[in-house]
Amino acid sequence: MTREENRNAGAGRRRAAGQPDDDSGLNAPDYAAYVDEYYHQDISGRDILPADDRVIPALTALCFRGAEKATERMVGAALDAGLEPRAVIEIFIQSALYSGLPRTEEAIAAANRVFAARGISLPDDPEDTRTVAQMDADGAAVMAKLHGPRQAGGYASPDNTVTFSLYQGAIRHGYGQLWVRPGLDLRQRVIAAIAGFTSAALHDSLRKFAFSALNVGLSKEQVAEAAIQTAPWNGLPIALNGLTVISAAFDEAGV
Numbered sequence: 001m002t003r004e005e006n007r008n009a010g011a012g013r014r015r016a017a018g019q020p021d022d023d024s025g026l027n028a029p030d031y032a033a034y035v036d037e038y039y040h041q042d043i044s045g046r047d048i049l050p051a052d053d054r055v056i057p058a059l060t061a062l063c064f065r066g067a068e069k070a071t072e073r074m075v076g077a078a079l080d081a082g083l084e085p086r087a088v089i090e091i092f093i094q095s096a097l098y099s100g101l102p103r104t105e106e107a108i109a110a111a112n113r114v115f116a117a118r119g120i121s122l123p124d125d126p127e128d129t130r131t132v133a134q135m136d137a138d139g140a141a142v143m144a145k146l147h148g149p150r151q152a153g154g155y156a157s158p159d160n161t162v163t164f165s166l167y168q169g170a171i172r173h174g175y176g177q178l179w180v181r182p183g184l185d186l187r188q189r190v191i192a193a194i195a196g197f198t199s200a201a202l203h204d205s206l207r208k209f210a211f212s213a214l215n216v217g218l219s220k221e222q223v224a225e226a227a228i229q230t231a232p233w234n235g236l237p238i239a240l241n242g243l244t245v246i247s248a249a250f251d252e253a254g255v
Contacts, residue, residue: 007033010041016080018073039232048225049191051081056188057195057229059091063107064099064199065233071110085111085120090183091192097174098196125182132172139176145186146175146212187216194226198242199234206242210249220250 001009014036015021026032044054055078062071078088088111096104115121130138179189190213197206206227213223224246231239 003037006041007037009045010036010039013040013044017077035232043228043231046225046228048221049229052078052083053188053191053222054225054229055081055083056091056191057198057226058233059088059107060095060098060192060195061199061230061233063092063095063103064196066103066106067233068106068110070233071107072114075111075114079114079118079120084183085115086122086183087188089122090181090189093181094178094184094189094192095196097178098193098200098202128177135172135176137176138180139171139174142175142179142186143171146190146215147208148212148215187218190216190218191222191226194223194242194246195230198227198230198239201238201241203241203245206245207249210246211253211255214255220255 021032055074058074059078062074075088079085089108092104092107092111179186190209193209194206194213197209210223214220224243227239227242227246
């Protein structure tokens with residue numbers, strides 16, 4: 001592609017994501033051409049992840065940033081890319097682990113505005129009637145699938161009474177409740193996790209999950225891509241720092 005073709009392709013992606021040429025946020029000398037060529041085409045136009053997976057890191061990063069206007073636009077783009085409405089909501093719920101409840105609830109509210117405009121409503125789930133023991137068992141099973149023998153290391157170790165006082169609940173209500181909710185499969189939730197840890201600069205967790213992501217069907221290139229696709233929304237240094245951690249994790253694991 002020539003640079004002009006790149007800019008035009010990026011502008012098409014931006015418009016398809018709901019930001020028109022006359023958006024006041026683009027009203028600066030040559031700014032639109034810059035973001036169209038670099039962010040909307042050279043980054044967002046990469047096809048390492050399928051289109052419906054590619055919006056997961058973007059939605060996760062926007063949830064972390066609390067950018068409601070951009071979040072509404074990206075929710076519309078995600079629906080147009082084929083992501084189910086329930087999946088959009090689940091990305092924001094998954095993000096609560098990384099960005100906290102206020103950001104998640106703001107993002108859910110933004111999504112619901114888009115859903116209302118499109119006539120979309122989500123039915124309630126059946127009541128979760130599992131016992132606490134069943135939730136703990138389900139959480140342990142998800143941890144084992146993701147992390148294998150590394151599941152009980154570091155802050156997850158039962159021998160560390162300080163960190164495990166919180167992490168024990170994370171096993172039950174994170175892995176055993178959130179990670180098994182309908183709407184996203186385990187692979188998609190890991191994409192959100194990689195994007196969330198990148199966004200929050202949680203490098204120890206990112207190092208752990210970068211390797212675990214290979215256990216649920218992601219390639220090394222796709223793991224890196226989950227971090228790369230946060231760059232337009234988080235900024236390049238945060239994404240580059242995440243990629244450095246991911247690269248080191250793969251090197252340490254010899255993969």
